[in-house]
Amino acid sequence: MSFKHAYLAEVMENVIQRNPAEPEFHQAVREVLESLEPVIDKHPEYVEAGIIDRIVEPERQIMFRVPWVDDHGKVQVNRGFRIQFNSAIGPYKGGLRFHPSVYAGIIKFLGFEQIFKNSLTGLPIGGGKGGSDFDPKGKSDGEVMRFCQSFMTELQRHIGADTDVPAGDIGVGGREIGFMYGQYKRLRNEYTGVLTGKGLTYGGSLVRTEATGYGLCYFTEEMLNAVGKSFKDSTVVISGSGNVAIYATEKVHQLGGKVVALSDSSGYIYDAEGIKLDTVKQIKEVERKRIKEYVKYHPNAEYYEGCDGIWSIKCDIALPSATQNELDENDAKMLAANGCIAVAEGANMPSTPEAVEVLLNKGVLFGPAKAANAGGVATSALEMSQNSMRYGWTFEEVDAKLKDIMVNIYKSASEAAEEYGCEGNFVMGANIAGFKKVAETMLAQGIV
Ligand code: NDP
Ligand code: 2IT
Numbered sequence: 001m002s003f004k005h006a007y008l009a010e011v012m013e014n015v016i017q018r019n020p021a022e023p024e025f026h027q028a029v030r031e032v033l034e035s036l037e038p039v040i041d042k043h044p045e046y047v048e049a050g051i052i053d054r055i056v057e058p059e060r061q062i063m064f065r066v067p068w069v070d071d072h073g074k075v076q077v078n079r080g081f082r083i084q085f086n087s088a089i090g091p092y093k094g095g096l097r098f099h100p101s102v103y104a105g106i107i108k109f110l111g112f113e114q115i116f117k118n119s120l121t122g123l124p125i126g127g128g129k130g131g132s133d134f135d136p137k138g139k140s141d142g143e144v145m146r147f148c149q150s151f152m153t154e155l156q157r158h159i160g161a162d163t164d165v166p167a168g169d170i171g172v173g174g175r176e177i178g179f180m181y182g183q184y185k186r187l188r189n190e191y192t193g194v195l196t197g198k199g200l201t202y203g204g205s206l207v208r209t210e211a212t213g214y215g216l217c218y219f220t221e222e223m224l225n226a227v228g229k230s231f232k233d234s235t236v237v238i239s240g241s242g243n244v245a246i247y248a249t250e251k252v253h254q255l256g257g258k259v260v261a262l263s264d265s266s267g268y269i270y271d272a273e274g275i276k277l278d279t280v281k282q283i284k285e286v287e288r289k290r291i292k293e294y295v296k297y298h299p300n301a302e303y304y305e306g307c308d309g310i311w312s313i314k315c316d317i318a319l320p321s322a323t324q325n326e327l328d329e330n331d332a333k334m335l336a337a338n339g340c341i342a343v344a345e346g347a348n349m350p351s352t353p354e355a356v357e358v359l360l361n362k363g364v365l366f367g368p369a370k371a372a373n374a375g376g377v378a379t380s381a382l383e384m385s386q387n388s389m390r391y392g393w394t395f396e397e398v399d400a401k402l403k404d405i406m407v408n409i410y411k412s413a414s415e416a417a418e419e420y421g422c423e424g425n426f427v428m429g430a431n432i433a434g435f436k437k438v439a440e441t442m443l444a445q446g447i448v
Contacts, residue, residue, distance in 0.1 A: 022105030035431035038420040060084040064154045082130035085111040088441040092128030095169030116434030117370040123381040148179035161192040193387030196380035205383035207398040213247025215375015218406035220344040232256035237315040240322030244346040264291040268310040271301035314338040321346030329354035336362040345369035371430040
C-alpha cells in the first residue's frame with residue numbers, strides 16, 4: 001500500500017534507509033504508519049512537533065558481547081541487545097528473547113510494537129525489548145545459568161526498577177529470569193523489582209505465568225461477545241506450545257471451547273478429542289521435550305512434521321501464538337474458507353500484512369497482537385506495583401484486574417476505530433489508541 005500523506009511516505013523511506021536489512025522492523029513501522037493516516041488529518045500538531053519522526057527512532061540502543069564457557073570448557077560468544085525505544089509514559093518495559101534468529105531488526109520490531117501495546121494497557125510503562133541470539137534449546141541448566149549471568153553482568157548497567165524493567169519472551173521463562181535476577185542482585189546489592197516474571201518466592205506476581213494466554217482469551221471473548229458469539233462449544237487451533245499457547249489452551253477450556261491442535265517449530269499435533277493440557281505441560285514445562293512426544297501418551301492423536309499445515313485444520317477460532325510471520329496469505333484464505341470466525345494474535349506480529357488484509361476483507365474478526373497479547377506486560381506492570389508496595393495480591397485479585405484491563409483494551413481499540421471511520425478494524429483502532437496517548441505525552445514533554 002502506498003501512503004496518502006507524502007509525510008508518512010517520507011518517514012517510512014527514512015526508516016528503511018537508516019535501518020537497512022531489517023525487514024521485520026520495517027513491517028512493524030509500516031503497519032502503524034498506515035493506521036496513522038486519519039490521525040494526522042485531525043492532528044497536524046503531531047507532524048509539526050516531529051512526533052512521528054521521533055517515535056520511529058529508539059531513544060537508546062545497546063549491543064554487547066556475551067562470553068560464556070560451555071560444559072566442554074569451550075568459550076562461546078553471543079550477542080546481547082537492549083533497545084530502549086520510548087520512555088514518554090513510563091520506564092522502558094518489555095521482554096527479553098533468547099533465540100538464534102535474534103538480531104537488531106527483531107528486537108527493534110518488538111520494541112516498537114511494545115510502545116503502543118504498553119500504552120493500551122492504561123498503565124505507566126514505556127516501550128523496550130532485548131535479547132540475544134543464544135539458543136537455550138539443548139543446553140544444560142549450568143550452561144543456561146552461565147550465559148544468563150554473563151548477559152546480566154553487562155545488562156545491569158542499563159536497567160533498574162525505575163529505568164527499564166525486562167521480562168520474558170521466547171526462550172526466556174522462569175528459569176532464565178531466576179538466574180538473571182540472582183546475578184543482578186549480587187552485582188548491585190539491591191533487592192528491587194528490576195525484572196518481572198519472577199518466581200513467587202522472590203517477588204513474582206500470581207497470574208503472571210498465565211497472563212498472556214489468559215488475557216488473549218479475555219480479549220477474544222470480548223470481541224466475540226460483541227457479535228453475539230463466544231468460546232463456548234467452539235473448536236480452536238493454537239500454534240506454539242510455549243508459555244502463551246499453554247495458558248491460552250487452559251483458558252479456552254475453562255471458557256467451554258475445545259483446543260484441537262498445538263505446534264512447535266518441528267511440527268504440530270492434532271487431537272480431535274481436545275488437547276490434554278497436563279500432558280503438554282509435562283512435556284514442555286518439565287521435560288523440555290518436543291511436542292511430538294504427545295502422541296506417545298495419546299495414540300489417537302496425530303503428529304505432522306512441519307508447522308505450516310496447522311492452519312488447514314477446520315476451526316472456529318485461531319490463536320497464532322508461536323512467532324512472527326507464521327500465518328501468511330494462503331493460511332488466512334484457508335482459515336476463512338473453513339469457516340473460521342475469529343483470529344487473535346498471541347504472538348507478536350504472527351500474521352503477515354497480506355494475511356491481515358485477507359482476514360479483514362473476509363469479515364473474520366481480527367485481534368491484533370498489540371491489543372490481544374497485552375495481558376502479559378499488563379500483569380508485569382501489576383507485578384511492579386506489588387513490588388513497590390512490598391505486598392502481594394491474591395490470584396483472584398490479579399486475575400480480575402487482568403480481565404478488566406483486557407476488556408478496556410477492547411473498548412479503546414473499538415472506540416478509536418469507530419471515531420476514525422474504520423469500525424471493526426481493531427488493527428487501526430489499537431494502533432491509533434496506543435499512539436495517541438504517547439503522542440499527547442510527547443507533546444507535553446517538549447522536544448526530547
Ligand atoms: P516460548 O519460548 O515459551 O514458546 C515459543 C513457542 O513458539 C514454542 O512452541 C516454539 O517452538 C515456537 N516457536 C518459536 N520460534 C519459532 C519459529 N521460528 N518457528 C516456529 N515456531 C516457533 O515463548 P512464548 O510462548 O513466551 O512466546 C510466544 C510468542 O508470544 C512470541 O511471539 C512472543 O513474542 C509473544 N508474547 C509473549 C509474551 C509472554 O508473556 N511470554 C507476551 C506477549 C507476547 P520451539 O520450541 O520448537 O522453538
Ligand atoms: O511481548 C511482550 O509483551 C512480552 N514479551 C511481555 C513483556 C513484559 O514486560 O512482560
